[in-house]
Amino acid sequence: MPEAFGILTLATLGGALGVVLATDVVHSAYFLVLAFLGVAGYYFLLGGEFVGAVQILIYAGAVAVLFLFAVMLTRRRADPVWGRSPARWLGVGGAAALLAWLLLTHLERHPWPTKLPPPAPHNTALIGKALFRPFVVPFEVVSVLLLAALVGALLLARKEGGAS
Amino acid sequence: MPSLGDFLAVGAGLFVLGLFGALMKRTAVAVLMGIELMLNAANLNLVAFAAFSGRISGQIFALFVIALAAAEVAVGLAILLSLFRSRATVRMDDIDLLKG
Amino acid sequence: MGQPYLRLAAAALILAAFVLGTAAFLVWFERKLLGRMQVRPGPNRVGPGGLLQPVADILKLTVKEDILPEHADRPLFRLAPLMAFVPAFAAFVVLPFGPGLVSADLNIGLLWILAVSTVSVLALIAAGWASNSKYALLGGMRAAAQMISYEVPLVLSLIGVVLAAGSLRLGRIVAAQAHLWFAVPQVLGFIVYLIAATAESNRSPFDLPEGESELVAGFHTEYSGVRFAFFFLAEYSYVFLAAAIATLAFLGGWSGPFLPPVVWFLVKTYAVIFFIIWLRATLPRIRIDQLLSFGWKVLLPLSLVNIFLVGLFRFI
Amino acid sequence: MPYFLGYTYVAVFLLFGILIPVGALLANRLLAPRHPDPEKLQAYECGLATPSDNTLPYNVRYYIFALLFVVFDVETIFLYPWAVAFNRLGLFAFVEMIVFIGILVVGLVYAWKKRLLEWL
Numbered sequence: 001m002p003e004a005f006g007i008l009t010l011a012t013l014g015g016a017l018g019v020v021l022a023t024d025v026v027h028s029a030y031f032l033v034l035a036f037l038g039v040a041g042y043y044f045l046l047g048g049e050f051v052g053a054v055q056i057l058i059y060a061g062a063v064a065v066l067f068l069f070a071v072m073l074t075r076r077r078a079d080p081v082w083g084r085s086p087a088r089w090l091g092v093g094g095a096a097a098l099l100a101w102l103l104l105t106h107l108e109r110h111p112w113p114t115k116l117p118p119p120a121p122h123n124t125a126l127i128g129k130a131l132f133r134p135f136v137v138p139f140e141v142v143s144v145l146l147l148a149a150l151v152g153a154l155l156l157a158r159k160e161g162g163a164s
Numbered sequence: 165m166p167s168l169g170d171f172l173a174v175g176a177g178l179f180v181l182g183l184f185g186a187l188m189k190r191t192a193v194a195v196l197m198g199i200e201l202m203l204n205a206a207n208l209n210l211v212a213f214a215a216f217s218g219r220i221s222g223q224i225f226a227l228f229v230i231a232l233a234a235a236e237v238a239v240g241l242a243i244l245l246s247l248f249r250s251r252a253t254v255r256m257d258d259i260d261l262l263k264g
Numbered sequence: 265m266g267q268p269y270l271r272l273a274a275a276a277l278i279l280a281a282f283v284l285g286t287a288a289f290l291v292w293f294e295r296k297l298l299g300r301m302q303v304r305p306g307p308n309r310v311g312p313g314g315l316l317q318p319v320a321d322i323l324k325l326t327v328k329e330d331i332l333p334e335h336a337d338r339p340l341f342r343l344a345p346l347m348a349f350v351p352a353f354a355a356f357v358v359l360p361f362g363p364g365l366v367s368a369d370l371n372i373g374l375l376w377i378l379a380v381s382t383v384s385v386l387a388l389i390a391a392g393w394a395s396n397s398k399y400a401l402l403g404g405m406r407a408a409a410q411m412i413s414y415e416v417p418l419v420l421s422l423i424g425v426v427l428a429a430g431s432l433r434l435g436r437i438v439a440a441q442a443h444l445w446f447a448v449p450q451v452l453g454f455i456v457y458l459i460a461a462t463a464e465s466n467r468s469p470f471d472l473p474e475g476e477s478e479l480v481a482g483f484h485t486e487y488s489g490v491r492f493a494f495f496f497l498a499e500y501s502y503v504f505l506a507a508a509i510a511t512l513a514f515l516g517g518w519s520g521p522f523l524p525p526v527v528w529f530l531v532k533t534y535a536v537i538f539f540i541i542w543l544r545a546t547l548p549r550i551r552i553d554q555l556l557s558f559g560w561k562v563l564l565p566l567s568l569v570n571i572f573l574v575g576l577f578r579f580i
Numbered sequence: 581m582p583y584f585l586g587y588t589y590v591a592v593f594l595l596f597g598i599l600i601p602v603g604a605l606l607a608n609r610l611l612a613p614r615h616p617d618p619e620k621l622q623a624y625e626c627g628l629a630t631p632s633d634n635t636l637p638y639n640v641r642y643y644i645f646a647l648l649f650v651v652f653d654v655e656t657i658f659l660y661p662w663a664v665a666f667n668r669l670g671l672f673a674f675v676e677m678i679v680f681i682g683i684l685v686v687g688l689v690y691a692w693k694k695r696l697l698e699w700l
Contacts, residue, residue: 005166020185046215053379061382062650070241074248096184103176112169117218128665132673143683149235150687153242276596353597368589412649427663490608
């Protein structure tokens with residue numbers, strides 16, 4: 001268990017670091033996939049089987065493909081990835097470091113539970129039931145949101161009015 | 165066995181890295197990637213809390229967040245594509261449509 | 265403490281041998297069948313009936329020079345075959361060959377196979393992009409567009425099965441077909457699944473990503489030697505997986521009279537594989553516009569109708 | 581099967597899935613010849629010199645299909661728990677799911693009517 005957690009942490013944070021540091025956007029996209037898969041691993045570790053599979057299916061399978069297609073449609077070799085002013089480096093880097101320090105020290109002080117309740121064997125069925133009892137309204141709202149996103153994105157991506 | 169705090173710490177790390185990427189990257193696609201990392205960090209926390217409290221609602225929330233993130237990426241990248249077609253760039257500094 | 269680890273490693277080793285052996289056998293099986301269907305003998309030089317031909321091919325590919333094209337994106341080019349193979353192999357972990365004959369009967373078994381196999385799309389895009397050749401890139405993009413277009417009807421056609429079985433566990437899905445194969449009440453779903461699965465594994469008549477007449481060899485144009493072999497291995501693993509899922513989800517799995525369950529499972533799976541190869545020998549390649557509009561305008565609505573019908577029949 | 585044992589198997593399979601190609605590549609490195617020359621290393625281009633940068637202008641259609649895919653893929657993830665729990669859910673959930681799918685089919689019909697499902 002601790003070993004699995006260690007490997008997943010390496011994959012997740014390493015992937016995230018890769019996303020930030022890679023100079024090629026395509027490499028960033030693949031590091032992003034690594035981070036997604038690491039997070040899926042945590043879900044399996046936590047007994048959230050269904051969410052873990054969905055994380056792979058949606059993030060690694062669909063969102064990453066969308067990213068890659070967009071990168072390939074818009075990429076120019078000459079585009080610099082970095083090249084921010086030193087002030088911005090200092091400011092954002094300092095703020096990020098401060099945030100990380102605040103979060104981590106705060107987390108350390110709290111006595112967190114260490115015992116994970118045994119994973120429910122009917123994880124997927126439980127989600128199905130909850131989806132239609134307490135969460136039925138948000139569930140329907142999701143479909144409207146997806147419809148809006150689909151129509152909006154299709155309108156934007158359509159070929160009209162653009163020479164490329 | 166890792167405690168809830170360990171999962172939250174990873175979530176915090178992921179969030180900070182995502183934030184840093186979103187603010188520092190110059191290509192807009194990479195900025196969106198940073199935002200995805202932050203959403204993943206939030207999701208990790210949700211699922212971790214759900215697991216340690218033995219309740220399912222955190223996982224349902226994570227599903228909703230995943231759906232939301234997918235919709236957000238779809239629209240965000242579509243905006244980028246149409247910007248790229250009119251301006252031939254995806255560099256954040258060059259995209260200033262609102263500056264008359 | 266030593267014993268469970270031994271079991272784990274043994275399961276992985278046996279499955280690894282099985283995957284490699286199956287891929288080799290499928291290459292021979294397909295070439296032989298295609299030969300017969302085209303009134304020619306097919307491979308017949310190496311070993312009895314050419315049976316050792318794939319072994320010779322594998323040996324040849326192993327000792328071939330590993331060419332890394334100039335201007336290629338080196339890390340991605342090197343990683344792409346791995347990205348194709350690892351998910352294909354990881355899918356086998358939940359595949360039951362008989363009652364209890366499974367490495368890990370996960371609660372989300374079916375979903376695990378579907379989730380893991382989508383990762384392969386990324387490998388094809390990586391291969392296409394990293395080669396820095398326009399044929400490879402176009403092949404990779406086409407492969408990705410095709411796979412994601414047929415992923416949706418594929419997944420939706422299996423929802424009917426999950427609904428009828430009430431579980432994602434593959435063992436349960438087989439058990440739910442004790443009286444009637446799902447292929448009978450869900451003919452529509454079965455047909456949609458077969459077509460979508462054939463398209464998913466990029467096979468003729470859906471082999472546009474490597475349409476030789478226009479794209480040379482598609483995303484693996486620049487690949488040679490072992491790296492090429494692993495793309496091939498992944499492709500044939502997916503053919504087997506597609507047929508195995510058809511067997512488990514629609515054709516009653518390993519159930520059947522007289523013969524042992526494992527034999528039934530393999531017989532049914534190879535019957536489906538025979539059908540897929542038969543399609544390849546019979547049908548011409550379709551165009552990309554036909555391919556995509558067929559997926560979205562015919563298969564997707566049909567799979568939704570299938571779900572609706574299955575759900576409706578549950579209430580009657 | 582205990583939950584964590586199942587996923588231990590998964591982890592072992594992932595490990596082997598990585599080890600097999602790595603082993604094969606090592607064998608290849610030991611056995612295969614290495615004689616790179618500039619002609620051989622060029623990307624395939626029917627005998628012409630290869631341009632070093634292959635950033636082609638792409639068809640935006642690819643992105644449109646990826647878009648449709650993402651939205652319908654998200655739909656399917658809500659269908660799975662529904663299908664698994666179907667027997668325990670009753671008519672209400674069935675109707676709710678029809679509404680859910682119906683709303684998304686509107687999107688498909690829109691794309692269809694706008695002729696976005698064609699490859700032009």
